[in-house]
Amino acid sequence: MSSDVPDPTDVQARAVENVRIEDEMEQSYIDYAMSVIAGRALPRVEDGLKPVHRRILYAMHEMGVSSGSSHRKSSSIVGETMGDYHPHGDSAIYDTLVRMAQDFSMRYPLVDGQGNFGSMDGDPAAAQRYTEARMSSISEELLSDIDKDTVDFSANYDDRLQEPDVLPAAFPNLLVNGSSGIAVGMSTNIPPHNLGEVIDATIELIDDPDATVEDLMDHVKGPDFPTGANIVGRDAIYSAYKTGRGRIRVRAEFEVEEWKSGRERIVVTELPFQANKARLVERIAEDVNEGEIEGISDLRDESDRDGVRIVIELKRGANTEVVKNRLLENHLERTFGVINLALVDGQPRVLSLKETLEEYVAHRREVVRRRSEYDLEEAEDRAHILEGRLTAVENADDVVELIRNSETRSDAKENLQDAYDFSQDQADHIVRMQLGSLTSMETTEIEEEYEEVQAEIERLNAILESEEELLSVIKDELRGIKEEYGDERRTSIIEDQGTVTHEDLIPEEEVFVVMTEDDYVKRMPIDQFDPQGRGGKGIIGADVKEGDRVSTVFRANTHDYLLCFTNQGKVYQLKTYEIPEMGRTARGKSAVNILDLDPGEDITAIVDTDAFGDGEFVTMATHHGYVKRTGGEEFDNIRSTGIIAADLEEGDELVDVEVTDGSQDLVIATEGGMTIRFDEDEVRAMGRNARGVNGIKLQDDDAVAGLVATDEADGQALLTVTRNGYGKRTRLSEYRTQSRYGKGLIDIKTGDRNGPVTAVKAVDDDDQLVMMSEDGQIVRTRVDEISTVGRNTMGVIVMDVEDGDAVASVDDIPAAATGDVDADADADADVPTDAEEN
Structure with a gap:
């Protein structure tokens, strides 16, 4: 081999980078962890969605599967989402779609499902080829104005398309629907809340940025679970809202009814959030058979489409308080561990109630600002065209004569620009005008539209120039959402009166x-x-x-x-x-x-x-x-x-x-x-x-x-x-x-x-x-x-x-x-005499 030709082995050796395996493992693990944290497991604070939720909703938006359209096969939605935005397998996408359609999982479902989407008994949904879905009307509020440059977009996984980094989110979905997920070394578990209460608290924070968590809790009473039930005590709620972490006791709703022959029965009508009804009934039956719970003669699940109804019949003479509280201790009460962890600027943070709402308000402020700038540009463009049309109408005879005497369209445009100082866009529009638009009635309509556009420009300028006006728009839109979708609380908050446990007896x-x-x-x-x-x-x-x-x-x-x-x-x-x-x-x-x-x-x-x-x-x-x-x-x-x-x-x-x-x-x-x-x-x-x-x-x-x-x-x-x-x-x-x-x-x-x-x-x-x-x-x-x-x-x-x-x-x-014992107690007890010491 010639000495001038480099040895291929040397070239390959110089291309090898020597690194310590500990450093490489550490960096690779950190990269993997951040990928899971930011790309899969944790929601963004602005819209409360993980990437898979966001991609499903955006794919449905692009497909036109809105709340006003007909339902589409779930397999079609899953296929579009997987092919265009989320290359992680159809089962993960369909499972997410199913959960967004379950009214016992989501406080305000984001998907309107048709078919078998599972049950509280843990029954799985039917295969995606059998079910159909479309966006719910409230989920459209999350995508409202997404086409007006309100949020940033990034390239999808294969650089063919653009997908939103976050949705405009016209309501605080992170708190309203909650979220749960396990990342690497951290997890989130945010309970759902009542829409009206969260909106009232958001407006309170906009009006008073110095509002405390206690002030916000005047509006947000506590989590509001889709399955109802009761939260026991307020201290844990305050702790969760103050620190972002807490343990909330959720108790089933039940009542004791008088039954035949003087016997009683316990009827359960609401279960704690995420409880598996069938498994709960099964476990109660196991405890009864094993003697862990005494006094129960029969157990039936009479639930139907109208709601939960579990009937627990008691034996004659059974102590109802003991049975009731044994059920509470082991079955009818569970703890919801609140971890209000979300992505803020790409970093995971545990947020208090106030911090969560502050981040949402900052997001909406940016969305409304960018939307206003987009609408202002559109309005100014339209006003510019209307000004040209009005000039053309005022000089209709001369304009028609000028166009008719021009050799080509291009000549006509140039002549118009020279004669009336029209812009390129105005000249293009006038050349395309029909003669019918030169009537007096059309002229009146143009003038009215121009006045409306000018008023809109003034309004948009006022929003962009005044923070107060911008925040007023946010509040008005939130009130509209509340009026449209707000409902009563389902979960009651009761004081902890204590339970009569077996130990108490x-x-x-x-x-x-x-x-x-x-x-x-x-x-x-x-x-x-x-x-x-x-x-x-x-x-x-x-x-x-x-x-x-x-x-x-x-x-x-x-x-x-x-x-x-x-x-x-x-x-x-x-x-x-x-x-x-x-x-x-x-x-x-x-x-x-x-x-x-x-x-x-x-x-x-x-x-x-x-x-x-x-x-x-x-x-x-x-x-x-x-x-x-x-x-x-x-x-x-x-x-x-x-x-x-x-x-x-x-x-x-x-x-x-x-x-x-x-x-x-x-x-x-x-x-x-x-x-x-x-x-x-x-x-x-x-x-x-x-x-x-x-x-x-x-x-x-x-x-x-x-x-x-x-x-x-x-x-x-x-x-x-x-x-x-x-x-x-x-x-x-x-x-x-x-x-x-x-x-x-x-x-x-x-x-x-x-x-x-x-x-x-x-x-x-x-x-x-x-x-x-x-x-x-x-x-x-x-x-x-x-x-x-x-x-x-x-x-x-x-x-x-x-x-x-x-x-x-x-x-x-x-x-x-x-206590003290009399020193002479039992003085006459039989005490044998013996040697005291040896």
């Missing part, structure tokens, strides 16, 4: 919750167990079946949330009242009927908490000595199937759980009587899937028995209870703070007499205890019945357990939970 009281190793669980009122003196045998608290043993007893309020931790490191959540209330001698109900436990999964620890405050943690200890802290917020939303609380090593299990605030000390106690105390900060916060860190260095065959979190309040002591019913109190000040993962200090002497440690608690002098044995005996006693002694002692008998039985669980009852 449960008395709020302190109860004992008992659980066995085989996961039988029940609750019993705490007042069934009077305090006894130390060392009593107690009374029967549960009749456990053969081979089963009590594992846990604790105090809770019926309205408290319980976090149930299992041996497999998972956590479940339930309300205390969801645990069945049973008598002292009852065995309880299997927990698998309450919690969705996996096979072989047992509950080993329970935390009683309503909600976690800022900075609170769930702190866990395992049998193998691990300790772990996890932020409380990670346990706020627990699925019915549970979530992972800790990643346990094989053979380990959770033994105790405490809620801590980040500033406390942790005390870990072992079955062999050792304790270690260290600062909570020594255990860093970690995620739910972590195993944790070493908390205590265990001796051979020892295991963790319990965990205590303390801030060492005045007089607080560490209570230790062993399996054989012995216990003692020792001031927490005697347990010095050490570093995590030490051997700790001796807390209690354990041996054959008192047995291994069962539980440890941080207690105050005026607290009470509840202790339960494995065989179901339960004792409630005062803490001050137990002597305060030093470490390294055996303790005293706090519960008299029989041979073969053992203390299974201990819980602390703060004085605030029970």
Whole structure:
């Protein structure tokens, strides 16, 4: 190859651009995201339309499929739209066309459909070859004056045609019909509103640019859904209008009717927006069959073309309030999450009500200005022609003679221009005039038209020269739209009077919750167990079946949330009242009927908490000595199937759980009587899937028995209870703070007499205890019945357990939970004498 000829390989190499793959991926993703955001998923604030909606309406406009024309096959409209403007597939276009025709989806439908366009039951529309459509009259208002250079146009996808970037929009369609869509990393969900209310608010803002959201809400009461129903409360509406985001509760419209034989029935006549009626009826039926809703004898959907009618018949003697509110809780009320996100100057923005209307007014100001300029130019052109005609009429004989003596049309035009100073356009028009237009009657008509055109020019000049006049035109046109299309609200706004939930019908009281190793669980009122003196045998608290043993007893309020931790490191959540209330001698109900436990999964620890405050943690200890802290917020939303609380090593299990605030000390106690105390900060916060860190260095065959979190309040002591019913109190000040993962200090002497440690608690002098044995005996006693002694002692008998039985669980009852208890209560209780200390 000649040296003067470049090597093709070198040429190709020089054409390659080296880029970092991270930069290329980032830029490509941003380009894709912006394409979706601006080109498909989000509406423009000016006309409230996404590109596909805008293109369908413009294609129908170009096809002449107006509200006054006959219907056209939907397939024809879809084909025109896809072929000329929207190359994204016919199904996406037809689905959009269908929605614009559904009166239960659009507050003011933009398409007039003929045929099957779907239903509230979720039935799909018929195929596009069967249905027909045309523009509705109100959608024509969105395209009004589009041919008068009111908006910008851009080339379509193949540069053959021009399409509008936005429609003139004679009314604020973004608020009137709302919008919803999911883009990349963002979404919009704008509810529909009443046309008249939105127009009144727009006029208010034009008259008073300083109007606040509160002022505008004097007109816009709230969203107005096509399906009616009720919005509960006004605070959420205000929040949505003020910030652009909010959560609005929408409740079905229903009434309770007296029925035959003294029975009642609930009749639902309006459903929340976007509810699937058939699925809703099906889910109610499922809940009735599964026992989730009691008191319903029959359920029917009697809806027809005139509206919704769902009849729910109640059993004789059923509590109507309970049934009604269970239906509200699970079926007849839903939340509409408002995200008022739209494209403003090509950028997505979350807008308040005022900002939305301001952007619309700015758009209409530009539309009216450009329309006025277009009309002014047309009027001036017409006035110019009319002036020429009037001159020609005044000099009719001479003009006719001049034209007749000219050799050609071109000569005639030139002669006219020279003789009368006509422009080219005037001369062209006069040459084309018919002789009949020279009559006196025609002359009068020309003069009248000229006067009208001059008046129009003056009007248009006044609009363009005066902001006040321009805004007055906008307001007049908005009032005309309201008069033509305005209607009454469909959605009512009701105050939140509160509902009688199932929880409201449960008395709020302190109860004992008992659980066995085989996961039988029940609750019993705490007042069934009077305090006894130390060392009593107690009374029967549960009749456990053969081979089963009590594992846990604790105090809770019926309205408290319980976090149930299992041996497999998972956590479940339930309300205390969801645990069945049973008598002292009852065995309880299997927990698998309450919690969705996996096979072989047992509950080993329970935390009683309503909600976690800022900075609170769930702190866990395992049998193998691990300790772990996890932020409380990670346990706020627990699925019915549970979530992972800790990643346990094989053979380990959770033994105790405490809620801590980040500033406390942790005390870990072992079955062999050792304790270690260290600062909570020594255990860093970690995620739910972590195993944790070493908390205590265990001796051979020892295991963790319990965990205590303390801030060492005045007089607080560490209570230790062993399996054989012995216990003692020792001031927490005697347990010095050490570093995590030490051997700790001796807390209690354990041996054959008192047995291994069962539980440890941080207690105050005026607290009470509840202790339960494995065989179901339960004792409630005062803490001050137990002597305060030093470490390294055996303790005293706090519960008299029989041979073969053992203390299974201990819980602390703060004085605030029970009120003051007479110190001499049950003074004559059977308290065996024994050695106080050893």
